[in-house]
Amino acid sequence: MFRDISAFHDWFADRSRANAYRVARTPLDQLDGWHFDAETNLVHRSGRFYSIEGLEVVTDHREVESWTQPIIRQPEIGILGILVKEFDGVPHCLMQAKMEPGNINMIQLSPTVQATRSNYMRVHQGNAVPYLEYFVAPRRGRVVFDALQSEQGSWFLNKRNRNMIVEVADEVELLEDFRWLTFDQLGELLREDNLVNMDSRTVLSGLPFLSWPGGSPGLDGRAAHPAEELLSWFTEARSRYRLDRRVLPLAQVGGWVRDAEVIRHESNRYFTVVGVDVQASNREVSSWSQPMIKPSDRGVIAFLSRWIDGVFHVLVQARTEAGTSDVVEMSPTVNCIPSNYRGSPVAQRPRYLDQVLMAPASSVLLDVVHSEEGGRFYHAENRYLVVETDEAFPPEVPEDFVWMTPEQLVGFVRYGNYVNVAARCLLTCMNVGHRVPEPV
């Protein structure tokens, strides 16, 4: 436990010093254990972990009708789990100072357990995953939240992880990279850039269920739209649009260039597949190599917000990405890398991007930079924003958008496959980070 945030920072700096990490960029052709197979996909010699393959996408729900791109395939389901325990009546989360090769600042604050299936089945013969026994059956403790959730659809094909929150009453052994933090402390840390990692943020989006036992929060009458209207809006989007995908050999992915170093788009936009050699003194294995996705620039993940009849609402988008498993998911109002659209005609820029980027400072309710998963994504940063709309903003929105309360959105998080990772992470910044004002 920490008496204040500066005590946390002392511990966190200490954990950083206590271990030695080294991440070096390496050409893909020289990546130990990885090679391009007969189909030209980038695979591990064990056939496990994940692979970089090609994907052809045909859809009537994006800026262009079809495209090809490299994509990560990792069909297995990992576990992202946070252990919660009360001390003196105050719930605390067991968080981990964890190194990931793609992390900005190298170590970030992770869930209690953040394990791929390969990790916890110990495919790579590494150390056991600490605290895993709280998250696999038979479990001690009470499961508060347990849902399969999608990850970045632009970079992952149909990828999902199991997000879990488990509450325990028993004594829990405290290992040196782990500490108990209150929700208030996590809220403070979520306002710092690149500290609370993506895995923590997505799991914490299920947190409200701790305080709403047995109930489904927010599906209530004060919102602009009752739950059945939101469900119908979403069903309509899933039914109306088309998303057809075909996995291709990487060599058949048009518009992308593979050289000895990397795989990149010929325009240098979107992202690059890079290789890294990693050394770490406190991971399951002490050194390894892996390919990663390095986005071309910092992205924007933003909700436009609005008070409707005294109730705070955010503007949710039904969005299709290359890797979305079921056509659309509920997404933030804006979710893109703005510089990909530099020079594009206004009509081809993502809807509402300008409202977000040009908002006056007085309308910005939340503005923080966080990293995406450092185990697969290299220095992938997004600016998380909540921007209040003004009187001039038209209340009617296009059919792909709908106003809902954050509580309604959290209600959908519970069922999995509804809310995308960007929206879940932004929800956590709002709900745990406490930056959204009370009703006026």
Add this chain to the structure above:
Amino acid sequence: MFRDISAFHDWFADRSRANAYRVARTPLDQLDGWHFDAETNLVHRSGRFYSIEGLEVVTDHREVESWTQPIIRQPEIGILGILVKEFDGVPHCLMQAKMEPGNINMIQLSPTVQATRSNYMRVHQGNAVPYLEYFVAPRRGRVVFDALQSEQGSWFLNKRNRNMIVEVADEVELLEDFRWLTFDQLGELLREDNLVNMDSRTVLSGLPFLSWPGGSPGLDGRAAHPAEELLSWFTEARSRYRLDRRVLPLAQVGGWVRDAEVIRHESNRYFTVVGVDVQASNREVSSWSQPMIKPSDRGVIAFLSRWIDGVFHVLVQARTEAGTSDVVEMSPTVNCIPSNYRGSPVAQRPRYLDQVLMAPASSVLLDVVHSEEGGRFYHAENRYLVVETDEAFPPEVPEDFVWMTPEQLVGFVRYGNYVNVAARCLLTCMNVGHRVPEPV
């Protein structure tokens, strides 16, 4: 409106007499408009509607580890919709006397709209679908229930339809094959064999939301397991099991025989693909031919039930079928064709089948025979049962099963992709059919 059920039956008999129907079995090789393509799949010359293809299934969650079978592929999403309107304060459903070639009794009671995408896009140049305008945007009326729901996973690959209930206040023109029925009248008719069709039953499983406005019913404290435990049980099953499918040319489906007449399993078990020539005076087109799936025998769809602390519970199974889109769905306790297991060792018979088939009459709370979709399935009957367990039944159940209240199960129906068609249809027989006793 009908003053009583005998008035309904008079009208229904009249509708049956008013139209001329003829369904004749025809060899698959002579099915007008259909042929076996280069991949030996059975397809329509337009490339539309649906096709009969082959499927290889590998799973660790069924009686055998892998098998191949013919399966229907129909990727498009149809609409099954019921219009509801109050007359003198009593809600009524607009139901249709509709002929389908596979129906026992030829006509059954259907939803207001029961249309494939081909139907409502008018691919076959037929008549417009009546009342469709109430179910496609922009709609008059209030959407009460709107979810994408799976259909028979043993016979359909990843098939789903949009289930909708829309409430209107305006005057609605009444066409001659349509009548308004109260829920009580539908409840009575659900107790008759082969009358209320599958499409009506699945849509009506969303009905309880009419009486629980804005709320999620049944996720409450009186049940044996709170909602978060049920969600976790389900997430566990979706994560634990494997379901890999590969579409095959029909000729590569081992164990199945194709002759000039039909496609059948060499054991004559499971189902047969048959052809029919159809004539009907009141359908979108007056005659057509189509392949259908004819199950080998009548099936059983049954819940075991139990009172737990004064609350009625049913035993729900996490079940995998060949065509299940996401590994498992919530299913009745038992869902099979018993004669497929004739002569099998007890250990290979479906769990709890004997408890259902050998239950004393005094334990049988519900027992009615209904048909599955007559547009794709030929004389496909299931016996729908709810069987109360006795004191001797062990309260602990295997990990694929869990006790939940019917209200909790209805809560999951709302979100789609959770509850399979058998469980939804059986729920409707219980909830609308009023056959389950009040607490003692």
